[in-house]
Amino acid sequence: MILATCRRRALAPLAALLVPVLLAGCPGEPPCLDQVAVDCAPLYEPTYDEIFARTLLPTCGQEGTACHAPEGARAGLVFADPDQAYSLLLGEGGAPARVLPDQPECSPLLVRIESDDRSFQMPPGQMLSEAERCAIRKWVAAGAPR
Numbered sequence: 001m002i003l004a005t006c007r008r009r010a011l012a013p014l015a016a017l018l019v020p021v022l023l024a025g026c027p028g029e030p031p032c033l034d035q036v037a038v039d040c041a042p043l044y045e046p047t048y049d050e051i052f053a054r055t056l057l058p059t060c061g062q063e064g065t066a067c068h069a070p071e072g073a074r075a076g077l078v079f080a081d082p083d084q085a086y087s088l089l090l091g092e093g094g095a096p097a098r099v100l101p102d103q104p105e106c107s108p109l110l111v112r113i114e115s116d117d118r119s120f121q122m123p124p125g126q127m128l129s130e131a132e133r134c135a136i137r138k139w140v141a142a143g144a145p146r
Contacts, residue, residue: 043131
């Protein structure tokens with residue numbers, strides 16, 4: 001009995017470290033969303049062309065001011081050309097996939113735009129409007145068609 005108590009005490013610090021990792025996922029990997037809410041009112045038609053023209057390019061790819069403009073190219077993602085951006089979002093050509101049509105709740109794009117954590121949230125500084133996020137969620141949940 002005393003030996004079992006000592007083992008529990010010895011393992012308690014290890015358990016305290018492991019439980020958050022098990023609940024949150026592997027370090028460096030964003031957790032998945034509980035669900036992708038598509039029962040919402042999008043700001044515009046939830047198509048890739050609308051999302052690119054009305055949110056990705058002006059918010060994230062504006063030359064001289066945005067992370068994903070050609071001169072910034074943060075994380076290798078550039079929103080200058082719609083075809084190239086689509087390919088990069090879906091992870092074509094060896095790029096890491098930011099959109100997972102078969103797992104929208106685990107799509108890094110959705111996880112980041114829905115995050116409350118300002119150090120992780122995209123775009124940095126100010127969350128997209130609910131209506132913009134709705135359009136993106138609907139597009140990804142529909143299979144992210146081009």
